[in-house]
Amino acid sequence: GAVVSQHPSWVICKSGTSVKIECRSLDFQATTMFWYRQFPKQSLMLMATSNEGSKATYEQGVEKDKFLINHASLTLSTLTVTSAHPEDSSFYICSARDDRGSGPQHFGDGTRLSIL
Amino acid sequence: GQNIDQPTEMTATEGAIVQINCTYQTSGFNGLFWYQQHAGEAPTFLSYNVLDGLEEKGRFSSFLSRSKGYSYLLLKELQMKDSASYLCAALDSNYQLIWGAGTKLIIKP
Numbered sequence: 001g002a003v004v005s006q007h008p009s010w011v012i013c014k015s016g017t018s019v020k021i022e023c024r025s026l027d028f029q030a031t032t033m034f035w036y037r038q039f040p041k042q043s044l045m046l047m048a049t050s051n052e053g054s055k056a057t058y059e060q061g062v063e064k065d066k067f068l069i070n071h072a073s074l075t076l077s078t079l080t081v082t083s084a085h086p087e088d089s090s091f092y093i094c095s096a097r098d099d100r101g102s103g104p105q106h107f108g109d110g111t112r113l114s115i116l
Numbered sequence: 117g118q119n120i121d122q123p124t125e126m127t128a129t130e131g132a133i134v135q136i137n138c139t140y141q142t143s144g145f146n147g148l149f150w151y152q153q154h155a156g157e158a159p160t161f162l163s164y165n166v167l168d169g170l171e172e173k174g175r176f177s178s179f180l181s182r183s184k185g186y187s188y189l190l191l192k193e194l195q196m197k198d199s200a201s202y203l204c205a206a207l208d209s210n211y212q213l214i215w216g217a218g219t220k221l222i223i224k225p
Contacts, residue, residue: 006158034213043217044159044203093158097211104149105213107158 003027004096006108013084014116020080021111023094029074030096034105035067038091050077074099084115118142120216122204127222128194136189136202136219144209150178150189151203153218159203162189191221199223 003026011019023033033050048069049057056069068080077096081088091112095105119141128134140148147166151159165171165180165187177190189202204216 044215046213046215049212091156104151104161104164106161107151110158112156 004094004106004108006094006111008111009109010112010114012114012116015085016083017115018080018082019084019113020078021092021094021113023077023079023096023108025075025096025098025106028096028098028100030077031074031099033071033077033094033096035069035077035079036093036095038093038110040091044093047079050079052077081113084113086115089113089115118206118208118214120204120206120214122202122216122219124217125220125222127224128191130194130196130223130225132194133190133192134194134221136191136204136221138187138189138204138216140185140187140204140206140214140216142206142208142214145182146207146209146211148178148180148187149205149207149213150176150187151205153201153203155200162202194223196223196225 005024007022031052035047036044037047038044046059047062050069050071052071058064071077091110093110095107097105122138149164150162152162153159163178170179175192180187201218201220203218205213
């Protein structure tokens with residue numbers, strides 16, 4: 001079945017560090033990928049829609065200069081949390097939609113980010 | 117506006133049947149998804165309905181009524197491992213997923 005690989009799974013780093021998270025679709029092409037954030041015991045929150053070859057579309061309230069998205073190929077999108085602070089600590093999840101149809105989004109395993 | 121409603125929490129007994137309801141209002145409609153999410157993990161795909169009716173997949177079934185803007189997920193022969201959050205999501209006319217807040221299902225022995 002369709003697989004989305006997200007790396008790294010865990011990140012623990014000091015405040016002020018920038019952290020890059022990768023999301024790869026392994027057996028399909030994905031023009032569109034999605035980045036979500038989820039705080040403990042809360043629902044998924046869409047942060048941005050990543051579009052290959054163009055700028056990402058950010059949801060209201062999400063700082064584009066804080067959360068840099070690069071979708072450089074049809075199988076890779078990256079999210080960089082710049083100058084991370086403790087309040088950025090969260091579970092970040094990417095998903096990708098197969099270009100071949102309107103089927104389900106396939107999720108990566110998520111990245112748990114802890115900023116000290 | 118676009119909206120998905122589903123109960124916040126449900127409790128059921130091991131071996132029983134539970135139905136999780138979801139109502140949606142979206143700008144256009146291209147299908148409805150159900151995902152399962154265990155605590156601390158990413159969601160996993162359960163089902164997709166785009167036509168009215170019931171789709172059965174093992175112990176899980178999903179139903180859709182487009183005219184009523186309504187879906188349900190039916191879980192049979194409940195097992196303890198089914199304790200999780202169940203997310204309902206509708207695909208709008210722009211093929212964007214509109215997510216519900218999720219239903220936390222608690223299974224008791």
